[in-house]
Amino acid sequence: MSLIDSLPRVGAPKLPKVDGLIPWIVPLAIVLIWQLACVTGFVPSRVLPAPTDVALAGWKLLLSGELVRNIWVSFWRASIGFVIGGGIGFAFGLANGLSQLSAKLTDTTLQMVRNIPHLALIPLVILWFGIDESAKLFLVALGVFFPIYLNTLHGIRTVDPQLIEMGRIYGMTDGELFRRVIFPGALPSIFVGLRFALGIMWLTLIVAETIAASSGLGYMAMQAREFMLIDVVVLSILIYALLGKLADSASRALERLTLSWHPAFQKK
Amino acid sequence: MQEALRFQPAGAEPVGQADIVVKARHLRRVAEGAARGLSLTIRGLRKAFGDNEVLRGIDLHIPAGQFVAIVGRSGCGKSTLLRLVAGLDAPTAGSIAFGEEPRAQDIRVMFQEPRLLPWARVLSNVEVGLGRERASADAQARAERALVEVGLGDKRGQWPSVLSGGQKQRVALARALVSQPRVLAFDEPLGALDALTRISMQQLLERVWRDQGFTAILVTHDVAEAVALADRVLVIEDGRIAEDVTIDLPRPRRRGSAELAALEGEILKHLLEGSEDTFDL
Ligand SMILES: Nc1ncnc2c1ncn2[C@@H]1O[C@H](COP(=O)(O)OP(=O)(O)O)[C@@H](O)[C@H]1O
Ligand SMILES: [Mg+2]
Numbered sequence: 001m002s003l004i005d006s007l008p009r010v011g012a013p014k015l016p017k018v019d020g021l022i023p024w025i026v027p028l029a030i031v032l033i034w035q036l037a038c039v040t041g042f043v044p045s046r047v048l049p050a051p052t053d054v055a056l057a058g059w060k061l062l063l064s065g066e067l068v069r070n071i072w073v074s075f076w077r078a079s080i081g082f083v084i085g086g087g088i089g090f091a092f093g094l095a096n097g098l099s100q101l102s103a104k105l106t107d108t109t110l111q112m113v114r115n116i117p118h119l120a121l122i123p124l125v126i127l128w129f130g131i132d133e134s135a136k137l138f139l140v141a142l143g144v145f146f147p148i149y150l151n152t153l154h155g156i157r158t159v160d161p162q163l164i165e166m167g168r169i170y171g172m173t174d175g176e177l178f179r180r181v182i183f184p185g186a187l188p189s190i191f192v193g194l195r196f197a198l199g200i201m202w203l204t205l206i207v208a209e210t211i212a213a214s215s216g217l218g219y220m221a222m223q224a225r226e227f228m229l230i231d232v233v234v235l236s237i238l239i240y241a242l243l244g245k246l247a248d249s250a251s252r253a254l255e256r257l258t259l260s261w262h263p264a265f266q267k268k
Numbered sequence: 269m270q271e272a273l274r275f276q277p278a279g280a281e282p283v284g285q286a287d288i289v290v291k292a293r294h295l296r297r298v299a300e301g302a303a304r305g306l307s308l309t310i311r312g313l314r315k316a317f318g319d320n321e322v323l324r325g326i327d328l329h330i331p332a333g334q335f336v337a338i339v340g341r342s343g344c345g346k347s348t349l350l351r352l353v354a355g356l357d358a359p360t361a362g363s364i365a366f367g368e369e370p371r372a373q374d375i376r377v378m379f380q381e382p383r384l385l386p387w388a389r390v391l392s393n394v395e396v397g398l399g400r401e402r403a404s405a406d407a408q409a410r411a412e413r414a415l416v417e418v419g420l421g422d423k424r425g426q427w428p429s430v431l432s433g434g435q436k437q438r439v440a441l442a443r444a445l446v447s448q449p450r451v452l453a454f455d456e457p458l459g460a461l462d463a464l465t466r467i468s469m470q471q472l473l474e475r476v477w478r479d480q481g482f483t484a485i486l487v488t489h490d491v492a493e494a495v496a497l498a499d500r501v502l503v504i505e506d507g508r509i510a511e512d513v514t515i516d517l518p519r520p521r522r523r524g525s526a527e528l529a530a531l532e533g534e535i536l537k538h539l540l541e542g543s544e545d546t547f548d549l
Contacts, residue, residue, distance in 0.1 A: 166383040169356065170443075171372050171399035180396075184387040261387040263429045 049231040054238065057231035066220070071239065074205060074216040077133070078243075081140025082201050089145040089197075090190075093152025097186070098178075110149065118142045119207055131212040136205065143204040144197040151193025155186030188262065191255045198247045206240060304481040305333030306366045306374065306450040308353070313362035314507075315348050322348050324507030325362070332367055335477055335484040337494035340504035341539065346487040349504070350377065350453045353485060366451070373399045373447035380456045382436035384428040390439055391415065391424040397443035414446040415439070417479075418472060434465035438472065445476060452477075454486045458493070467523070470497055474519070491539070495531045496521055503538055511538055 031051050037043045038050035045053065061067035092110065096103040118139060129135035159182050167181045209218025217236050224232035259265050313326040322345040330336055338346050351357045353364060354377045376397070384393045394411040395402055415421050418438040428436055437457060444452060454473070458466045474497055477484050488494050494501045495515055503511040513535060517527055 162379070162381060162383050163385065165356070167396075169354070169377060170396050172396075180388070181385065184385070187387075259387075261427045261429065266427070266429070 046230065049234060053231045054234050057229070058235050061232070061235070070215060070217050070220045071243075074209065074218070075243070077136045077209075077216065078140060078201050078205050081137045081205070082144050082197065084137065085141030085144035086148045086194075086197060088141070089148030089193075090152050093149045093190075094156065097153045097156025098182075107153075110146075114146050114150075119204065122208070122211060126212050131214060135212060136208045136216075139208045140201055140204050143200040147193045147196035147200060148190075149193075151189045151196070152186065155189030155193075156182060158189065159185035188259060191251065191259070194251050195248065198251060199244070202240060202244045202247070304448075304450055305483040306368060306370060307332040308367070308451065308483060309365045310353075311363050311365075313349075313352065313364065314360045315345070315352060315357070316360045322507060323352075323359075326507075326509060328502070328509060330483060330485070333481050333483055335474075335486070335497060335499045337486045337488055337498035337501045338504060339488060339491055339494050339501060339535065339539065342489065344504050345507055346504060347455050350455050350485065350487055353451070354453050370450065373401070374450040375453070376444040376447065376449040376451070377453045377455065378437075378440055378444045378457045380459045382428070382433075382440040384436055384439055384443075386428055388428075389424070390420065390426050390428065390431070393428065393439055394442045394446055397446040399447055401447070411442075411446055414442040417445060417476060418442045432465075434461055434469060437461065437469065441472070441476070445480065448480065449482055451483045451485070454484070454488075456487055456489060459489065466493075473497065478519075491532050491535050492528070495528050495535070496523060501531075501535060503535060511535070 034043075034048070035051050038045060038048065038053075049057075058067065092106065096107050121142070122139070125135045125138055129138065163181050163185065164177065167177045172180065205216075206218050209216040210222050213219040217239060221233050221236035224230075224236070256265055308328075308330040310326050310328040313323055313328075314321070315323040326349065338349065340346050348357070352359050354375055356377070384390075385396065388396070391408070391411055394414055395407055397414070398404070398407050398410065401407065412421065412424065415424055418441050420435060420438055420442065423431065423435065423439075428439065431439065441457075457473075458469050461469060470493060473484075473486075484498075486494070486497060491501075498515055501511075501513045501515060502509050503513070505511075513531065515531060521528060
């Protein structure tokens, strides 16, 4: 700490509200410049529609109910795929982290499968499932599986063995040991997996919906491309970004809630 | 109290208030101590890790309630001995017998690292020490009492990460004490603390030992600490007890007194002589 820092600040701004707004200055400025560039004709609207045009397109789609339906379909696919893939990944992570036998039996196989990029399976998946719902769910689940599996496994394996020994010395049963020592110890790593998985979830869904779907945000964007509705294309991209941000914020909030003991999450 | 002081015979040594309290505590310990602490008899104890024979025949009797310190060069098997006593490892040969069949919560260990659960508040960490009795109705009250005993009553709701090293170690001590153990084994519990914190922790250890009367086995690399706290100092060398020194000085002992320094010097000399034989270290 420097001398300046330790001195009491005279007239230091005490405006927490303003502080919270600072991260929004740059995005707002970008939208403003974008709007200006479009209005002045610097960027032709065939290349990039003005933010107001995008908002207008969104409004129209909202009124027709199309937007809500497509967002809902995409959201549903994302969640179901995530729950299935994440659930299985978590279960394997737990099993292989806690049982040597289970790890010997399945870990090598899983590590081999991991090396196949899951999006490379799209042609095969279309052959198997057509452009049915199950195709998208399968791809999302597969994509989400590995980050959750790997990080759960890593989290459990790296729990401080001294704490586990302590738990045993103080007579914890296996169940208590898991609940009070192993699981809380693995949680930070599980959250890392969760955040990775959320990113992969959206990415997989976008690709799958653009290539093989008859509804959803990706489908909406592809349809709009066919009819040269560039404002709808841009709208779809922005909504994807928004949903991704939302999922990330939700996982961060959950992290803050459950990891309040962690020095990184303690308020000063 | 005042009355009692006045009726002392003229020739008696004047006794201060503090001394009376200490004496009373000591008497209480002697009265309860025999019942509280467990005696310990070790015979022909050996432990080998593969080809590495760490302990080569330890024979030792520790009376109930005694404070024993174990010193020796690093890697001589002090922790190994302690882990065997605490039942964390099985001996290769030999036996360890207690005066009575101990229950699980009668023997507790404290390590150099506090080993607190970072995700549990201080009070819950102390409750862990109750073992099987964790679910009992008075669990929380007992944990609180143990925290007060180590002087951290006001930290019950904190996360361990905000405590200092010394405070964490005090929480670990409260956790070890809460089940009222009859044998308490310490594996260099103060090794990672700074000098001042160490001295106050030593005083705390001595106080709880006097109050509770458990049998204390303290492994330390600090010979001054050993002679200041223990009734008896054991020097381990080549897997055996090389020296067994009784420290027959009244408590509380004054740090830096000539007697303590002399004893410390003697033991240190022995340790250093030992290391000259093995120059390859
Ligand atoms: N679990 C173990 N496996 C193999 N060797 C061990 C194990 N624990 C201790 N040792 C060996 O036993 C010797 C004594 O170790 P220790 O009891 O920890 O010494 P210290 O007196 O420093 O506490 C060392 O040589 C150490 O390498
Ligand atoms: Mg050791």
